[in-house]
Each structure stands twice: as structure tokens, then as C-alpha cells.
Amino acid sequence: MKNVVVIGGGVAGIQASLDLAERGIHVYLVEKEPSIGGRMALLDKTMSTNDCSICILAPKMNDCFSHPNIEVLEYSEVVGLTGEAGDFTVKVRRKAKYVDASKCTGCGDCMEKCPTEIPNEYNSNLNKRKAIYLPFPQAVPRKATIDEEYCLKLTKNRCGLCQKICKAEAIDYTQKDTMVELSAAAIIVAVGLSVYDPRDLHEYGYGKYENVRTWMEYERLINAAGPTHGHLKCAPDGRRPKKIAFIQCVGSRDVKRCRWCSSVCCMVSIKSAMLANEHYNDLESYIFYSDLRVFSKRFYEYSKRGEKDYRITYIHARPGEIAEDKRTKNLTLYYENEDEGKVDALEVEMVVLATPILPAEDTVRIAETLGLEVDDDGFLKTVDYLQYPVETSKPGVYVAGCCERPKDITESVIQASAAAAKAAVLAEG
Amino acid sequence: MIKKSRAYYCVECRKCSSICPVTRVYGKFSPASIVERSLVGIDDEVLESNEVWKCLSCGLCHEVCPSGVDFLSFTREVRMLARERGNTGIPTHEGVFESIEHLMAEGEVAPPSLEHGKTDEDADTLYFAGCLPFFDTMFREVGFNGMKIADDVVRLLNHYGITPAVHYGCCGHDALWNGDMKLFEKLRKKNVAMVKERGVKKIIFSCPECYRTFKMDYPEMNAELLHISEFLAEQKMEGEADDREYTYHDPCRLGRHLGIYDAPREVLGRIGVEVREMEHHHELAVCCGTAAWMSCDWKSEEIRKERLDEAEKTADILITACPKCQIHFKCTLSHEKRDLEVKDLVELVAERIL
Numbered sequence: 001m002k003n004v005v006v007i008g009g010g011v012a013g014i015q016a017s018l019d020l021a022e023r024g025i026h027v028y029l030v031e032k033e034p035s036i037g038g039r040m041a042l043l044d045k046t047m048s049t050n051d052c053s054i055c056i057l058a059p060k061m062n063d064c065f066s067h068p069n070i071e072v073l074e075y076s077e078v079v080g081l082t083g084e085a086g087d088f089t090v091k092v093r094r095k096a097k098y099v100d101a102s103k104c105t106g107c108g109d110c111m112e113k114c115p116t117e118i119p120n121e122y123n124s125n126l127n128k129r130k131a132i133y134l135p136f137p138q139a140v141p142r143k144a145t146i147d148e149e150y151c152l153k154l155t156k157n158r159c160g161l162c163q164k165i166c167k168a169e170a171i172d173y174t175q176k177d178t179m180v181e182l183s184a185a186a187i188i189v190a191v192g193l194s195v196y197d198p199r200d201l202h203e204y205g206y207g208k209y210e211n212v213r214t215w216m217e218y219e220r221l222i223n224a225a226g227p228t229h230g231h232l233k234c235a236p237d238g239r240r241p242k243k244i245a246f247i248q249c250v251g252s253r254d255v256k257r258c259r260w261c262s263s264v265c266c267m268v269s270i271k272s273a274m275l276a277n278e279h280y281n282d283l284e285s286y287i288f289y290s291d292l293r294v295f296s297k298r299f300y301e302y303s304k305r306g307e308k309d310y311r312i313t314y315i316h317a318r319p320g321e322i323a324e325d326k327r328t329k330n331l332t333l334y335y336e337n338e339d340e341g342k343v344d345a346l347e348v349e350m351v352v353l354a355t356p357i358l359p360a361e362d363t364v365r366i367a368e369t370l371g372l373e374v375d376d377d378g379f380l381k382t383v384d385y386l387q388y389p390v391e392t393s394k395p396g397v398y399v400a401g402c403c404e405r406p407k408d409i410t411e412s413v414i415q416a417s418a419a420a421a422k423a424a425v426l427a428e429g
Numbered sequence: 430m431i432k433k434s435r436a437y438y439c440v441e442c443r444k445c446s447s448i449c450p451v452t453r454v455y456g457k458f459s460p461a462s463i464v465e466r467s468l469v470g471i472d473d474e475v476l477e478s479n480e481v482w483k484c485l486s487c488g489l490c491h492e493v494c495p496s497g498v499d500f501l502s503f504t505r506e507v508r509m510l511a512r513e514r515g516n517t518g519i520p521t522h523e524g525v526f527e528s529i530e531h532l533m534a535e536g537e538v539a540p541p542s543l544e545h546g547k548t549d550e551d552a553d554t555l556y557f558a559g560c561l562p563f564f565d566t567m568f569r570e571v572g573f574n575g576m577k578i579a580d581d582v583v584r585l586l587n588h589y590g591i592t593p594a595v596h597y598g599c600c601g602h603d604a605l606w607n608g609d610m611k612l613f614e615k616l617r618k619k620n621v622a623m624v625k626e627r628g629v630k631k632i633i634f635s636c637p638e639c640y641r642t643f644k645m646d647y648p649e650m651n652a653e654l655l656h657i658s659e660f661l662a663e664q665k666m667e668g669e670a671d672d673r674e675y676t677y678h679d680p681c682r683l684g685r686h687l688g689i690y691d692a693p694r695e696v697l698g699r700i701g702v703e704v705r706e707m708e709h710h711h712e713l714a715v716c717c718g719t720a721a722w723m724s725c726d727w728k729s730e731e732i733r734k735e736r737l738d739e740a741e742k743t744a745d746i747l748i749t750a751c752p753k754c755q756i757h758f759k760c761t762l763s764h765e766k767r768d769l770e771v772k773d774l775v776e777l778v779a780e781r782i783l
Contacts, residue, residue: 203448249495253440253496256495290442317442318443318495319447320444320446320493321447321448321713323708334453336443336461338443341456341462
């Protein structure tokens with residue numbers, strides 16, 4: 001029995017690893033972040049059941065990490081590939097965490113003492129984290145990592161507080177990156193997604209108007225583990241919104257930006273609007289859509305439920321512009337009322353932009369390293385969308401999740417299991 | 430026409446109509462619904478309506494359109510069809526500019542003399558001054574001094590070692606945008622022949638409309654073309670800040686049509702002017718309210734007033750880089766007192782460095 005290397009520890013990578021491990025196949029799961037979990041670990045609820053995202057994922061993360069057939073290589077990246085299907089050698093750089101994982105207990109004392117604060121990318125940069133950190137509370141493995149770019153000891157040879165405070169004596173500033181070579185019969189690539197930055201749609205004022213947010217920022221704002229502990233707050237005084245507008249297709253289905261439909265955003269916005277209303281039952285939401293694409297199982301019913309039970313109004317229009325009231329920071333959206341043929345204005349306290357899913361930033365690098373083809377939009381290409389939906393252009397390398405095209409959790413998991421089944425044939429053969 | 434303008438790609442999101450300044454003040458006009466109706470087949474109702482003449486061709490709709498529908502070329506072509514039906518819109522100033530354009534297509538304009546600028550008819554750099562002498566005569570009453578702009582351009586060129594030839598005449602911009610292809614073709618051929626005959630290598634413009642027309646609508650033009658702001662942005666200059674506040678109005682042709690936003694701001698920065706941006710600027714700047722001397726009414730005035738409100742809130746002096754924008758703003762200022770001065774970019778630069 002040979003190994004399989006899974007690249008990317010999001011829900012797709014975790015699912016593929018667990019499927020293979022349960023069949024008795026040994027898996028190396030390579031994750032670039034200090035924790036597995038990926039995007040799903042940062043989402044508040046899942047659609048269309050409104051279940052807690054991390055509550056579903058966390059047990060899987062733990063199963064994965066503790067499974068005897070899975071070795072997780074967190075904070076690591078794939079840097080080389082040789083060989084062919086059935087007999088690959090994957091070269092992986094394990095980045096120095098400057099923390100001895102065998103000693104660290106994840107107690108968090110070091111994070112309290114660390115004086116260096118930097119924007120917290122795991123909270124969409126809405127608050128700060130320390131230079132020694134856990135990406136999020138449910139991180140797996142629950143071991144601290146030192147950010148070498150910002151740590152005072154590593155950059156300026158000052159401070160050293162974390163080492164002094166650590167009772168387990170786990171801090172090791174002398175750690176170096178190490179290289180390992182893994183043999184594998186097959187590879188599954190599940191490197192995930194990034195989200196479009198809508199700053200260049202000047203008409204919506206993202207980055208300029210404080211109360212204009214992206215859907216990913218909203219996920220963190222409504223999340224109890226997020227920067228506002230799940231309370232929606234608006235500038236300038238932190239009051240909670242009574243009206244929220246959601247604008248669909250901000251940057252997607254756009255010939256100048258992302259041509260594709262991001263496929264999940266309609267449902268994401270309905271879910272977000274539902275959650276807002278669950279938090280504050282007088283809250284009203286307006287979803288501005290071009291076409292409401294609620295096509296999967298029970299999605300249409302979900303959209304209707306939003307209208308009926310959660311004070312959601314659907315408006316068929318893309319607003320042309322948002323204006324901000326300088327004093328109240330409230331936002332006025334201008335949109336064409338197609339029934340009456342005139343421009344209407346709607347004032348709200350918060351606007352959430354449904355920006356599209358893009359390939360993850362390092363997709364191109366990984367594609368080059370592994371020798372895979374990408375499509376015109378930068379997603380990993382499969383041999384044939386209908387007949388070979390998990391086969392990349394390189395035999396023995398399979399793909400799962402959003403790095404192939406935008407998709408929701410259910411579809412990612414389905415594709416991951418399919419990729420695992422294909423990889424198993426090579427590993428068992 | 431539908432194919433050329435990508436109208437088929439319209440996803441009916443209506444973003445264009447939500448941002449269109451005309452829709453906002455006029456209600457009944459909507460870029461989205463004209464496109465939608467035309468997709469079914471251009472009907473008499475569209476071609477015989479005054480609606481087709483309301484568009485400012487400012488390009489805001491195209492700027493925000495996710496499907497890349499080229500509403501500008503669409504408008505031009507619809508107007509051609511409307512004109513064939515005898516629907517020629519309501520030109521401003523009783524159509525006097527249309528008459529002047531026709532005259533210019535037939536004969537030459539006797540070049541007026543400049544107060545200070547030195548010119549040389551044999552030079553290989555040409556300053557295409559467009560209609561400035563006519564505008565000067567027509568709009569003195571609202572305080573527009575067109576020949577001063579021409580003189581300042583030439584003086585600035587002189588300052589940087591260029592003694593240019595100067596040509597006054599119509600580029601055909603308005604004829605083109607009003608669907609009068611016969612007139613446009615005449616003017617285009619005439620100008621192309623003029624440039625060839627003079628043998629000039631470089632042409633400088635102070636009017637963004639002439640510049641756009643030469644650059645985008647004269648396919649055979651191969652001389653180097655520059656707006657005066659682009660020329661100035663390449664030159665060494667300095668100036669000192671004063672205690673007044675300035676803002677800059679992006680003309681539609683220079684900004685959205687040609688993508689030139691930085692050069693005028695760069696020039697202003699170099700002469701010590703810190704540009705304070707209005708609420709709408711760069712790609713989202715709002716039009717001055719009238720284009721191609723067509724359909725100016727109290728609704729256009731409303732667009733203009735909104736723009737002037739923005740400027741007044743932002744600064745003491747509004748700088749434009751388009752003579753027509755200046756005329757339109759000054760027209761409103763002539764019957765409505767405001768704490769705002771309107772000036773052309775070259776006028777300010779000439780004041781500061783000459």
C-alpha cells in the first residue's frame with residue numbers, strides 16, 4: 001500500500017484524507033497555515049440548514065489530526081514534484097514555527113504577553129492578532145506559531161518575552177525551515193480560494209465607506225468568535241444596524257473583472273440576512289440581485305423562507321452607486337425601480353458586497369510546481385468537465401474544492417470523496 | 430449595431446440606469462430600457478422619441494456595466510437611424526452651432542490673431558484650437574474667454590520652446606454624436622487632408638472633444654496626438670501654493686472616453702495646487718449636463734447644479750480641462766450666484782508660471 005499526498009487542509013482536503021485513511025491508505029496532509037480547517041473554519045453558519053460551521057468541521061479536523069493513517073504537515077508548502085502516477089516524490093518545506101510542537105500545550109500565555117500586534121487575516125483584518133498566535137480558537141493542532149516577519153526577537157533581536165513566560169519551555173528561536181521528501185502514489189490538490197477585493201468598483205466605496213463590507217468580513221462580524229463577538233456594529237458609534245443591504249455580483253459576471261458566476265453568493269447573502277434577523281428580530285434586509293441563483297437541493301425553498309420569516313426583500317437591480325452620509329455614516333443606495341422606471345434611493349446602515357470567489361493566491365505557483373494546467377480564469381483545469389471532473393492535466397494528480405471552480409461545502413465534499421476514490425486506486429494498485 | 434455594441438450581453442441588471450445622471454433627473458430616460466426594447470427590435474417609438482437625444486454620452490453607464498455593453502456607440506447608431514426618419518432632436522442655441530459646423534465643412538476660418546502667443550504656420554507641431562473663436566463670440570456674455578485659452582496654450586508652448594502652427598475649425602465631434610454622418614465625414618476628410626498638407630508630426634489639443642475625435646474616430650490619423658495637459662505633465666514647472674482651495678472636474682471625453690485622469694492632476698500638483706476631490710471624481714465624475722449642443726433644458730441645468738454643489742462644497746475654484754464644460758458651468762453661474770470660480774487648466778498654469 002502506497003501513500004497519498006493531499007495538498008490543502010480545508011474541508012475538501014480533510015474529507016479526502018479521512019476517506020483514504022479509513023480505507024487503510026496512509027496520507028500526508030500538507031497545509032500552508034498553522035492550522036487545518038481552511039475557509040470553512042472561518043464561516044459562521046452553513047447553508048441551507050444554518051448549522052454552525054465550525055461545530056461540523058472541528059470534529060473532522062480532530063479526527064483527521066489524530067487518525068493513525070494521517071500525518072498532518074501544517075505550516076508547510078509543496079516546493080517540488082518528481083516522478084509519475086503511482087510513484088511521485090513530493091518535496092515539502094516545513095516552515096519554522098519557532099515553537100517546539102512536542103512541548104507547546106497551547107495555553108496561550110505567550111500570546112497574552114507578546115507586545116507585537118498585526119492585522120488578523122483570519123478575521124478579515126478587522127482586528128489584531130499577536131506575532132505569536134493561534135489562527136483561531138479551534139485551531140488544530142493547537143500549537144502556537146511565531147510570525148517571523150513581525151516577531152521582535154527574530155527581526156531585531158529584542159523582546160524575548162514569550163520564551164520567558166512559556167512554562168513548557170517550548171519557544172525555540174533557533175528553529176530553521178526543513179525540507180522533507182514524501183513518496184506518494186497519487187496527489188490530491190485542494191488549495192482553496194481567495195475572495196475578490198472590490199476596491200476598484202469605486203461606485204460602491206469599499207475601503208472608503210466604513211459600513212460597506214464584503215461577505216467574508218460579514219462572516220467574521222456575525223461570528224461569535226469574531227472581532228465583535230457576533231454583534232453587528234456600525235460606524236461611527238458602534239450602533240447595531242436596523243437595515244442591511246446586500247448587493248450581489250460585485251465583481252463577478254463582469255467582463256472587466258471576474259467573468260464567472262461565483263455560484264455560492266446568492267445563498268450566502270440569504271443566509272447572512274437570515275442570521276442578522278435571528279440576532280435582531282426587527283432587522284430588515286434588502287438583497288439586490290441580477291438573477292437569484294438558488295438552484296441546489298432546497299435552495300429555492302430557503303430563499304422563500306427568507307422572504308416569509310426573516311424580513312428579506314429581494315430587489316431585481318444592481319445599484320449604480322452608494323453615497324455616504326458624512327455624519328451618520330449611513331449609506332444610500334441608488335437603484336432603478338424597474339416597475340416604475342425611475343431611480344429610487346434606499347438608506348441603510350450597512351451594505352454587504354457579494355464579491356466572487358477567486359483561485360487562492362498561490363494556485364499558479366502550485367500549478368507550476370506540480371505541472372498542472374489552469375483555465376482562463378486561473379482555476380485548476382480538469383481533463384473533462386463531464387467525464388473526468390477530478391482529473392487534472394497530469395495523470396495521478398486529482399483536484400477537489402474551490403481551486404477547481406467556485407462551489408459550496410456540499411459540492412467540495414462530494415468532489416473530495418471522488419478524488420479520494422480515484423487516488424485510492426493508484427495507492428492500492 | 431446590436432452586435433457591435435454588445436447589447437446582447439446585457440444581463441438586465443439595470444446598474445446603468447441607476448447611475449445615469451439623466452435617469453436621475455429625468456425619470457423617463459433609461460439606458461437599460463432603451464437597450465432592452467431595442468433587443469426586441471428597434472421600434473418607431475424609440476426612433477421617433479425625444480428620448481434618444483437625451484443621452485449625454487458621458488459614459489458612466491459603460492463605466493459600471495458588468496457586461497461591457499457599449500452604450501456610447503449604441504447611442505450614436507440609434508441617432509443615425511432617428512435622423513434618417515427626420516427626428517433630429519432639439520439642438521441648443523437655435524441650432525447655430527450646427528450651422529457653423531456646416532459652414533466650417535465648406536470653407537476655412539480666417540485665423541484670429543492672438544494677443545501674445547507666437548505662431549509659425551510652417552511648424553511641425555500643430556495646435557488644433559477647434560471652435561474656440563466661435564465659442565468666444567457666443568459666450569462672452571457668460572464670461573467665457575475662448576481666445577484667452579488659445580493664447581495661453583500658445584504662450585505655454587512658446588515657453589517650452591515650441592512655436593506651433595495653429596488651426597481653427599470643427600473636428601466633427603458634435604455631428605458624429607448627433608448621428609449626422611454625412612457632415613462628420615466631410616469634416617473628417619477635410620481635417621485629415623489639412624494635417625497631411627501641413628505635414629505636421631505632433632498635434633496638441635485644448636479641447637478633449639477634438640482630441641477624442643482625432644484619436645478615436647479618425648482611423649487614418651498617424652500624427653502624435655496630445656492633450657495640452659499631457660504635454661504639460663511632461664514639462665518641468667513649479668509654482669507655489671496659495672490659500673485658495675481647488676478642485677478638478679474630469680471632462681467625460683478626457684476621463685472616461687480616453688482614460689486620462691492623472692495628467693491634469695499631475696500638472697496642478699506641480700504648480701503647487703493641491704486638488705481636493707469632489708464627491709464624484711475620476712471614473713465616477715458627473716457630466717457638466719450637456720453634450721454636442723443637444724437637448725439643454727432645465728433638467729440638464731439640474732445635473733449641472735448638482736455638480737456645482739459638489740464643487741462648491743469642496744473648493745473655491747473649479748478647474749476644468751474642457752472649454753465646453755467651462756461654458757456650461759459659467760452659464761449656470763451667470764444666473765445663479767455661487768461662491769465658486771471656474772477656470773481652465775491652461776489659464777491657471779499660464780498665470781502661475783508665465
